Amino acid sequence: MRKWRLPAALRTLIAIKPKQKLTAQYLLSLLIAVTLAFLVGAGIMLLCGYDPLICYAALFKGALGKPRAIGNTLAKTATLCLTGLAMSVAAKSGIFNVGGEGQLYFGGIAAAVVGARMAGAPDWIIIGCALLAALLAGGAYAWVPGILKVKLKVDEVVTTILLNSAAIYFCAYLANGPLKTTERGISSGTDSVAASFSPLIKLSNLNGSVFVAIIATLLIWYLMTRSTTGFEMKITGTNRRFADYGGIRADRLMMVGMVLSGMLCGLVGMIEVFGIHKRFITNLSNEYYFDGMLVAMIMRYQPMGVILMSFFFAVLNIGGSAMELSAGISSEVILIVQSVIIFFMAAQGGIRQSLHAYTVKRRVRRAHAREVRT
Amino acid sequence: MADSSPIVRFDHVSVRYPGALANDDVSLAIRRGEAFALVGENGAGKTTLMNVLYGLTRPTLGTVTIKGEAISARHDPMRAMAMGVGMVHQHFKLVPSFTVAQNIALGSEPVKNLVFYDHKKINSEVLALGKRFGLPVNPDDIVDDLSVGLQQRVEILKALHRGADILVLDEPTAVLSPGESDELFEVLRGIVLKQGMTVILITHKLHEVMQFSDRVGVMKQGRLEGIVNTAETDEHKLAAMMVGREVLFDELRTGRPTDREVLQLKDLRAQDDRGLPAVKGIDLTVHAGEIVGVCGVEGNGQTELTECIMGMRPQTGGEVYLSGQNISRLSPRQIRARGVSYIPADRMRTGLSAEATVMENLLVGKQRQKEFSRFGIQFRKRRANAYARELSEVFDIRAGGIDIPMKSLSGGNMQKAVIAREFSFDTPVLIINQPTRGVDIGAIEFIHEKILQKRAAGCAILLVSADLDELFRLSDRLVTLFEGQLTGQFQNGAIGKQEISYYMTGGRQEVQA
Numbered sequence: 001m002r003k004w005r006l007p008a009a010l011r012t013l014i015a016i017k018p019k020q021k022l023t024a025q026y027l028l029s030l031l032i033a034v035t036l037a038f039l040v041g042a043g044i045m046l047l048c049g050y051d052p053l054i055c056y057a058a059l060f061k062g063a064l065g066k067p068r069a070i071g072n073t074l075a076k077t078a079t080l081c082l083t084g085l086a087m088s089v090a091a092k093s094g095i096f097n098v099g100g101e102g103q104l105y106f107g108g109i110a111a112a113v114v115g116a117r118m119a120g121a122p123d124w125i126i127i128g129c130a131l132l133a134a135l136l137a138g139g140a141y142a143w144v145p146g147i148l149k150v151k152l153k154v155d156e157v158v159t160t161i162l163l164n165s166a167a168i169y170f171c172a173y174l175a176n177g178p179l180k181t182t183e184r185g186i187s188s189g190t191d192s193v194a195a196s197f198s199p200l201i202k203l204s205n206l207n208g209s210v211f212v213a214i215i216a217t218l219l220i221w222y223l224m225t226r227s228t229t230g231f232e233m234k235i236t237g238t239n240r241r242f243a244d245y246g247g248i249r250a251d252r253l254m255m256v257g258m259v260l261s262g263m264l265c266g267l268v269g270m271i272e273v274f275g276i277h278k279r280f281i282t283n284l285s286n287e288y289y290f291d292g293m294l295v296a297m298i299m300r301y302q303p304m305g306v307i308l309m310s311f312f313f314a315v316l317n318i319g320g321s322a323m324e325l326s327a328g329i330s331s332e333v334i335l336i337v338q339s340v341i342i343f344f345m346a347a348q349g350g351i352r353q354s355l356h357a358y359t360v361k362r363r364v365r366r367a368h369a370r371e372v373r374t
Numbered sequence: 375m376a377d378s379s380p381i382v383r384f385d386h387v388s389v390r391y392p393g394a395l396a397n398d399d400v401s402l403a404i405r406r407g408e409a410f411a412l413v414g415e416n417g418a419g420k421t422t423l424m425n426v427l428y429g430l431t432r433p434t435l436g437t438v439t440i441k442g443e444a445i446s447a448r449h450d451p452m453r454a455m456a457m458g459v460g461m462v463h464q465h466f467k468l469v470p471s472f473t474v475a476q477n478i479a480l481g482s483e484p485v486k487n488l489v490f491y492d493h494k495k496i497n498s499e500v501l502a503l504g505k506r507f508g509l510p511v512n513p514d515d516i517v518d519d520l521s522v523g524l525q526q527r528v529e530i531l532k533a534l535h536r537g538a539d540i541l542v543l544d545e546p547t548a549v550l551s552p553g554e555s556d557e558l559f560e561v562l563r564g565i566v567l568k569q570g571m572t573v574i575l576i577t578h579k580l581h582e583v584m585q586f587s588d589r590v591g592v593m594k595q596g597r598l599e600g601i602v603n604t605a606e607t608d609e610h611k612l613a614a615m616m617v618g619r620e621v622l623f624d625e626l627r628t629g630r631p632t633d634r635e636v637l638q639l640k641d642l643r644a645q646d647d648r649g650l651p652a653v654k655g656i657d658l659t660v661h662a663g664e665i666v667g668v669c670g671v672e673g674n675g676q677t678e679l680t681e682c683i684m685g686m687r688p689q690t691g692g693e694v695y696l697s698g699q700n701i702s703r704l705s706p707r708q709i710r711a712r713g714v715s716y717i718p719a720d721r722m723r724t725g726l727s728a729e730a731t732v733m734e735n736l737l738v739g740k741q742r743q744k745e746f747s748r749f750g751i752q753f754r755k756r757r758a759n760a761y762a763r764e765l766s767e768v769f770d771i772r773a774g775g776i777d778i779p780m781k782s783l784s785g786g787n788m789q790k791a792v793i794a795r796e797f798s799f800d801t802p803v804l805i806i807n808q809p810t811r812g813v814d815i816g817a818i819e820f821i822h823e824k825i826l827q828k829r830a831a832g833c834a835i836l837l838v839s840a841d842l843d844e845l846f847r848l849s850d851r852l853v854t855l856f857e858g859q860l861t862g863q864f865q866n867g868a869i870g871k872q873e874i875s876y877y878m879t880g881g882r883q884e885v886q887a
Contacts, residue, residue, distance in 0.1 A: 226752060226753060226755075227751055227752060227753055228741050228742060228746075228747040228751060228752065228753045230753065231734065231737075231741050231753050232741060234730060234734065235727055235730060235734060235738055238728070238730050239723075239726070239727040239728070239729070239730075241723060241724050242723075242724060242725070242726060242738075243727075243738075244686065244705075244706055245684075245686060245706055245716070245718065245725070246706075246738040246739050247706055247707035247710045247711070247738075247739050248707070248738065249707065
């Protein structure tokens with residue numbers, strides 16, 4: 001019987017020397033994950049009676065085909081990236097922030113109030129003040145579960161989840177009650193803000209806020225991977241007791257991680273208000289934070305990975321909606337395909353491990369065979 | 375006793391883990407009804423080999439035969455148990471809230487009227503089993519309330535209850551006091567001699583090998599160095615086989631302690647994790663250039679004492695002075711800054727971060743120093759790497775790179791990393807708790823050397839250990855700790871090991887010199 005062998009290209013990839021091995025295997029596993037995902041997705045489309053080639057073409061065209069589509073994809077990338085990093089910076093410091101949604105709403109409403117009340121001031125001052133207000137509001141709302149965790153050992157997962165609803169409904173109350181706009185045609189929202197980010201690509205969601213997002217992303221990336229504080233955060237996140245023992249102020253670092261996480265979420269809220277809706281509306285976020293959490297967890301809280309994966313998710317998201325319109329697939333099928341793809345991305349770690357086990361086994365066999373010969 | 379047909383046979387077994395060959399072409403036959411000891415340094419592959427037998431690890435190459443039957447490709451603990459293999463792990467796998475009988479029955483519960491757990495039947499079975507093997511237990515005791523020695527007994531009974539006739543014990547005495555160990559070996563000898571069972575002991579304590587085994591297999595770096603009859607060898611020869619060179623332990627080196635008082639404890643008090651008093655008023659002084667050894671059976675307040683000096687456990691009374699300066703009730707960070715370093719007993723939970731890299735673990739505590747932090751903001755990774763490489767070299771940490779996670783190192787190398795980091799602070803005071811637990815002979819020698827160097831440099835050292843040999847070898851002065859109180863103080867050499875154990879167990883209370 002002829003033995004099944006890996007294609008030559010894959011074999012060379014596996015056989016790369018130790019130092020390069022990690023990245024090479026990583027890329028290979030990612031490649032396998034994506035291929036499998038798209039194959040299974042294609043199978044589902046075939047079962048439902050659609051032509052996968054047309055569908056996938058529609059997906060990519062819908063996400064990257066026109067300037068407008070690219071704009072939407074990049075705007076989505078920014079949102080996912082900020083929320084994903086928010087999750088990562090907290091998780092890496094050993095505290096699990098599930099309350100980003102609430103922090104996002106508080107950031108949004110704080111920015112909206114500042115933006116509406118400051119009418120008459122120069123645009124950049126309004127935007128600057130709204131930014132500060134959003135960061136403060138988001139950070140403050142994360143500080144509460146943080147301090148409960150650090151001082152009283154109250155589980156932060158429970159408190160942050162509960163505080164989500166509190167924030168969302170409190171903001172809804174404000175937008176329907178005390179802060180309700182008098183403008184016509186707006187059912188539940190605050191007054192419109194006096195300044196906004198200008199769009200960068202016509203008719204798309206991409207606007208000036210993307211620069212703010214890029215700066216924030218770079219800062220968090222630097223903090224997590226290059227700074228002394230990031231080093232201390234990592235130690236705290238991997239073993240809090242060890243950090244305390246080693247003279248690191250673990251409590252303080254967990255608070256820093258949590259508050260930064262809240263600030264990033266507040267920033268996302270502000271960007272939604274000043275970039276898209278021009279006011280606070282009650283359904284400001286469509287669970288954006290949970291999408292970000294997913295990205296962060298798949299990439300194991302590595303900042304660079306989160307940035308790249310955000311783009312991939314944005315393509316799926318934006319392209320998926322376009323696919324529904326242009327290829328006529330029902331949105332349920334698209335959701336299934338998206339879930340399958342996400343599933344395989346998450347399984348990528350496992351794929352890498354089995355690849356590794358395979359190489360090891362092969363190497364031992366070969367070494368053994370050599371010994372037997374001699 | 376031992377008849378010559380092999381009950382377990384390893385044929386050219388190799389096990390490869392990522393980055394390491396844990397077993398390298400091991401061929402070994404264990405005879406029916408013998409007491410076999412497997413010795414080797416930490417990371418030599420003893421546990422891996424036995425895990426293959428028990429179905430926890432699959433061999434990359436080679437075959438294993440149990441009672442003439444080759445193990446299948448899907449060998450797992452369930453199948454291993456069915457073939458008569460029982461294994462008692464270093465870390466017990468018991469349900470703490472269950473009774474002894476429930477733990478023993480778990481997985482093979484006797485059933486009454488089709489549905490009910492047969493309380494009476496299992497209790498009588500456990501009693502009978504205990505009697506037969508000389509391991510008496512009370513079936514209705516809750517496991518959580520038992521001493522470690524008794525918990526181990528439950529583990530052994532559990533394996534026997536499943537019908538094991540090949541019993542594997544992985545470093546069973548690591549958690550036992552010397553008396554309990556002797557008792558255990560007596561029982562194990564009985565099982566081998568009277569019941570005709572096969573017992574395989576994994577250990578790195580050579581006196582246990584001599585005490586217990588018929589034959590001994592020595593492992594080194596994944597290979598089986600050789601098999602010898604215990605009667606034809608001695609500890610020195612075995613040590614040489616294990617390490618590959620002669621190890622000299624008996625040489626006693628005394629220091630020249632000054633009379634400068636560096637660390638002073640005054641009526642120090644602390645509680646254990648359950649809130650019960652564990653340190654009950656300790657007065658002790660350590661001088662510069664002196665090693666004070668704390669002897670005691672584990673669980674008499676040693677860990678609480680060291681943690682409370684270091685600020686990791688609240689003091690409920692008393693004071694700690696460092697060269698006359700009161701350092702009571704400060705945080706570990708502040709205490710470190712004033713000049714105390716600490717090697718904790720539990721390296722995995724306190725002394726290291728298993729997920730962080732070797733470099734990160736070695737650098738903790740220095741990350742804010744100018745050398746490793748530009749303006750206190752940017753982490754200078756290149757310098758940190760260079761520093762970690764240098765330190766690994768000095769302390770002979772064999773890691774295969776400083777950028778790999780700590781958890782992939784062997785126990786001995788992890789401990790060397792903790793010691794490397796703590797010793798590199800050059801503090802006037804060192805608190806050391808169990809420096810060589812679970813560490814192989816070669817590394818023990820090295821660690822002792824380093825501790826003596828510290829003493830020569832004028833360090834005041836408080837050394838806690840459950841290993842009396844270690845304390846007698848290193849200490850200038852010995853104190854005994856029993857139930858949170860000091861029960862004796864002796865100059866090293868003024869008292870023998872036999873005698874000091876009276877003080878360790880509260881038999882006598884007096885103060886000498």
